[in-house]
Amino acid sequence: MLSILIPIYNYDVREFVSQLYNQSMQENIKFEIILADDASENKYRKKNSELTELEQVTYIQLEKNIGRSKIRNFLAEKANYKNLLFADCDMLIKNKNFIKSYIKIHNSDSVICGGICYQKQEPKNKQLLFRWYYGIKREEKSAKKRSLNPYSSFMSGNFFISENIFRQIQFDENISKYGHEDTLFGIELQRRNITIIHINNPLIHKGLEDNQTFINKTKTGIKNLIYISKNYNYSELHKNIQLLQTAHKLQFFKPLILFLFYLSEKIILNILKSNHPKLFLFDFYKLAYFYKKSV
Numbered sequence: 001m002l003s004i005l006i007p008i009y010n011y012d013v014r015e016f017v018s019q020l021y022n023q024s025m026q027e028n029i030k031f032e033i034i035l036a037d038d039a040s041e042n043k044y045r046k047k048n049s050e051l052t053e054l055e056q057v058t059y060i061q062l063e064k065n066i067g068r069s070k071i072r073n074f075l076a077e078k079a080n081y082k083n084l085l086f087a088d089c090d091m092l093i094k095n096k097n098f099i100k101s102y103i104k105i106h107n108s109d110s111v112i113c114g115g116i117c118y119q120k121q122e123p124k125n126k127q128l129l130f131r132w133y134y135g136i137k138r139e140e141k142s143a144k145k146r147s148l149n150p151y152s153s154f155m156s157g158n159f160f161i162s163e164n165i166f167r168q169i170q171f172d173e174n175i176s177k178y179g180h181e182d183t184l185f186g187i188e189l190q191r192r193n194i195t196i197i198h199i200n201n202p203l204i205h206k207g208l209e210d211n212q213t214f215i216n217k218t219k220t221g222i223k224n225l226i227y228i229s230k231n232y233n234y235s236e237l238h239k240n241i242q243l244l245q246t247a248h249k250l251q252f253f254k255p256l257i258l259f260l261f262y263l264s265e266k267i268i269l270n271i272l273k274s275n276h277p278k279l280f281l282f283d284f285y286k287l288a289y290f291y292k293k294s295v
Contacts, residue, residue, distance in 0.1 A: 002031040002103070003079035007071040008089040010040045011207055012047050016092055021054055023099040033057045036075050039065040069171035069181045072156065076166050082108075084166055088157035090207020091116075101201045102160045111189060112160040113153070114201030115146060128208040130277045135205055137279060146198040152240035154186035154196060158203045165194055179221025180228055187236045211273040222290050246283075247290055254291050261288035 004020055006013060017033060024031040033054075037045060039062050052059045058078070066074065076084060083106060085099075094117060095101060105112060118135045139155075146153035156171070169188040175181045189196060209217065222243070229237055229244065238244045250257065261284075268281045 001081035002029055002083045002085060003081040004031065004033040004085045004087065005072070005075035005079060006033070006035050006087050006089050007068070007075060008035055008037040008040060008044070008048060010044050011089045012044060013089045014047060014051060016089070017051050017057065019093040020099070021057065023093070027099055027103060029103065030081065031056055032080060034060070034075055034078050036060045036062060036071055036078070038062055038067070038071050067173070068178065069175050070173045073170045073173065076163070076170070079163065082163045083160070084163055085160050086156060086158070087203060090205065091157065091203035092206050094204050095201055098201060101199065105197065105199060106160055108162040108164060110195040110197050111154075111165060112197045112199060113146065113155060114158045114160070114199055114203065115141060115143065116155065116157055116205045117202040118205055123208060126275055127210040129275060130211045130272055131208045131214045133277055134214070134279065134282070139205075143198040143200045149240070150196040150198060151186040151190040152183070153198065154182055154189065156182045156185065157205070168192065175224055177220050177224065178217045179224040183237070183240065184228065184234075187234055187240070190236060215269070215272065218286065219289060222286060223293055226290065226294055243286055243290060246287055250287070257288050258291055261292065
């Protein structure tokens with residue numbers, strides 16, 4: 001018995017849900033797919049509400065946006081089965097045995113993460129190039145590599161969890177905007193000694209943001225990280241997050257880094273938005289922005 005839970009925001013999920021539905025039917029299991037739309041634009045509501053024509057699919061329309069953490073908790077509350085599969089809405093299935101792979105390995109004592117991947121061909125729209133390039137280089141990781149740091153590698157875009165474990169933790173609803181809700185969830189799993197099993201069962205991340213949107217979301221995530229580091233007693237943050245480690249190591253050079261950032265910010269952004277983005281410049285940008293907002 002399986003509850004597939006998908007939060008939606010401004011994305012057409014019809015193809016993805018059809019894939020999930022067909023694979024679940026092939027496995028001959030009891031299942032449901034619950035979709036919760038977090039106050040999307042009307043054009044997406046109209047398209048996605050068509051999915052209610054499928055049996056076992058429930059579509060819930062929220063009139064007010066409640067945020068990334070709260071909507072996932074909301075979906076878990078609506079689930080009727082003990083096994084929960086969470087997936088982001090802007091995905092497609094790569095593995096023809098995606099559902100079967102989770103069912104085969106699942107147990108009630110562990111969390112299973114399948115990972116994400118990206119299409120190998122770069123997007124034709126150059127406004128999406130930076131997001132795709134970052135995903136290929138930094139987010140697409142094998143199960144073996146993710147298992148080296150299992151808790152810091154936790155991602156909410158594709159994971160399998162029992163209802164019992166989820167209710168022990170849930171997503172922190174103080175984190176409503178983009179960034180680090182996954183970090184806190186992973187730390188809570190670690191503190192409870194709940195095993196995370198990483199497997200090679202990725203979903204294809206299709207929902208690429210344009211350059212400026214991705215940079216803005218990154219900045220929001222950094223603000224969330226600053227808020228968490230100041231207001232939460234999580235020593236694990238400095239062990240799990242490279243940005244915090246680097247910021248601590250280079251604290252002596254903070255004035256110089258901020259000065260260089262002041263001189264070069266526009267140049268860095270232009271390079272990141274170009275056809276040849278440089279990730280080391282993005283790392284510098286994030287570090288300088290962290291220092292700037294930590295003042």
